[in-house]
Amino acid sequence: MSTFAQAQDVSRRLYDAHETYREKTFTHRRFKHSALVPLLDSLSGPLSVSQVGESTENRAIYQVQAGTGSAKVMLWSQMHGDEATATMALFDIFNFLQAENDEFDSLRQTILTNTSLYFVPMLNPDGAERWQRRTVSDIDMNRDALRLQTPEGRLLKRLQQRLKPLVGFNLHDQNPRYSVGKTGKQAVVSFLATAYDRDRNINDVRQRSMQLIVGMNEVLQQFIPGQVARYDDEFEPRAFGDNIQKWGTTLVLIESGGFFGDPEKMEIRKLNFVAILTALKAIADSAYAQDNTADQVIAAYQAIPENNRALFDVLIRNVTTVQKGKPVVVDIGINHNEVSNKGATSFSYKSSIEDIGDLSTFYGLQEIDATGLTLTPAGVYESTLDSAAELEKLDIATLRQDGVIAFKVAKAPKDKFPESLIHLLYRSKLPAQPLSLGQVPTFLLKKGDEIMYRVVNGFWDEDQLSRKNGIVE
Template sequence: MKHVIHLLTIVLVSAACEGVGQGRITYQPDTAMLAKAFETYREATINNRRFKHADIEPLILKRLGGNAFEVTQLGVSVLKKPIYQLKYGIGPKRVMLWSQMHGNEPTATMALMDLFNFLEASGDGMDSIRNLLKAQTSLYFIPMLNPDGADVYTRRNAMDVDLNRDARSGATVEGRLLINAAKTVRPDYGFNLHDMHIYYNTPGTPTPVTIALLAPAYNEEREINEVRGDAMRIAAGINQLLQGYVPGGVAKYDDTYSPRAFGDNFQTWGTRTVLIESGGYKGDPEKQFIRKLNFIVILNALIEIAQGSYAQYDIESYESIPFSDSKLSDVLLRHVSVSRDSMEYTVDLSINRNEYTVDSEYYVQSRISDVGDLGENFGYAELDAVGYHFMAGKIYPRVFDRVGDVSMEQAMDLLRQGYCAIQLAQMPENRHHGLPMVAFYQQAPGTAGPHLGRAANFFLSKDGEPVYAVINGYLIDLAAAPQETFKNYVQ
């Protein structure tokens, strides 16, 4: 869908929207304006997902003493890292936004840094938005609730507790900080900002769920009261905006009531709460496009809260958003011919690449996640392998001193000869490498295959010649130049 290109329009609307008085000016920003705001105010110091507390703390502290934000240290984490709250505006509608309660869910945190830049700017033709937010809302941001988890890119905190299951007991220091912040602020609206795995799809389609939304339940029966109904309307407005960017790429998150979860409890406490889960988008491994979407939908939702215009959306529009399915994989190979124990058979193979963090980098290890009839499944990369045969790879006999001794061109030539792995004489200090090869020191990887859970290193051949390589879960067309950035690791 092409975006309609307009300037910021200012229109008069009637009092049909709650909180918008007769004749009051309502701001109707379009997608081009919101996208321009993101590009203008994107925080340039953060470019990938694995940033740490030390990377965002200066971005918070530089706002101390400024005119836009009131910065407060709410407390410290288990490992004594400061946890901050930033307040913007003096209006009557109190909105609380918290991000990264799971340390490995940083997409919205990036977007909040961009939003801070936007809110403290001026003189760019968008001051009317800032003035509206200042006058009508008081915004309370907690941009990194779990700094200990963020520093090692893990879900849980340093006590090994999932903070989003601590709303009832308050056993963690970070959970208590959020509970106390909610008691102090008593927010009217809340945004619970998360990431989810990239393997959710909209039901029956190969489209990844790029953003999942939820107005969490406040009781077991999942009833709809005024508070939850308003949250549904806000989510419906977010969905409508997102359809212009990721058509069909929005779904609802599981709405099973959880008495331990913060979103459900905020809803119970009377806060109109919306969960935003950042999922997957093809070609966006660092989630920079999804970061942009977070910026756009959060800013637009805040504008709609400020002027009450979210009331234009109906609950039925929210209910019509499908629940997410989970039938995506990184690679799906259909109709692969396999010979094993004198048997010939045809199967589909799904392959996933699991990420492992090392400092600010990561590598992947692949696994065959399913084997059999996967007719209802999909892949970010798919290949109909009718006529292709599973072929185990060979280990190149020459021993190389280091990975750097092999060029990309050499690696591709070795793949075309049916070699999937190279041997190294010594273990390198930096074990990351970007070659489309298995590299190992001392112990050779297994190349038999296709077994559930086994690493995905093999070829698809035709007439005995390799045509495609699958190396550590990356699908490589041997007739073309590599299209991926390989995140491999010396074994």
């Protein structure tokens, strides 16, 4: 069996077996440092855990070590506190490495015998506590490789300088609205072989990044065909990825994007599990260097389409609006933006109108062809309710049929929102003009007098309530 065929076979079996190793603690991505500690305490077998540093707020930063081989590999996740997909995947990998007496014994042995693995599964625990990108001092750690003003950044450099790993995996999440090139396909996973100088030269260290990425792209195409992209490789002198490549460690950057219908990123977590283990096998048996010449590798890497910003969460095409008494046909781009609820462990969506006009070169993860439809203001219930609880006394279904989808309340709910797809107004009112940039998209789309869509906060289907609609203004 060729190296390519072997990788495809192994990755398929890993994908199919992921449920066996999935860490069941993680059912959503907004977990905190405290959720990791008992899991780390329970690791055993070939895995050893040690504290290697502390965050600004004195939360322990841990390293998990496995394997005895000469090829050192360092993997770190949640450098940005709100990018947790790979953290979940790392704990799935820990479960995989601890297992025994299954169909993967040979693969496990190959990895543990030929590599020494060093994982840092949550590098920015203070940011994770608040579900924010930056550290508690509001510094973007991935722009702190030169000044080293954060203890977390200093720790990362210290580990890289001490271990001198052959390969480093820098694990992130990216904006879920990136597309693969100029297609309408969502970039589920993106890669980058970071540049180490402004001329973007390619030496043996960077070429190894490309070799590993080409291999991971090939296996992921089985599961997400046409949905793998790569970042532009412009040199960023402040970034850890670029500097670690410059310091002699092959740097592979993996970005988890979006997967439609999977807001908690459980499917992308599985893809991380498969891609990382496939790459670790390639490092362990040097398979990444066996099949292609340097020119072939570079060409295959550059053939992966670049990320592009060609997506909206919702794109309404060809809708008629009335402006100063005259009909105007426009497209409307809408994005669903997460708003953290109290404690930052859950969220609701507050959507916004991002663009209006000719959006024919863009795509929507969901689209409405509104040809022949007219956008009109939403109906607002005439009385002010004391609280959202009083909605239970109303015939919401009949009111919605009549186009009434907004309700004024004297007291705003906190984290518990109505079950119906409605817009609550608290100390606010719907604007007279229902279409302007930055506005919450709540309006009706009508064909003559018939209501075709009742759009509330950028949603229009009761089945979409799982997306945590909770708009209160």
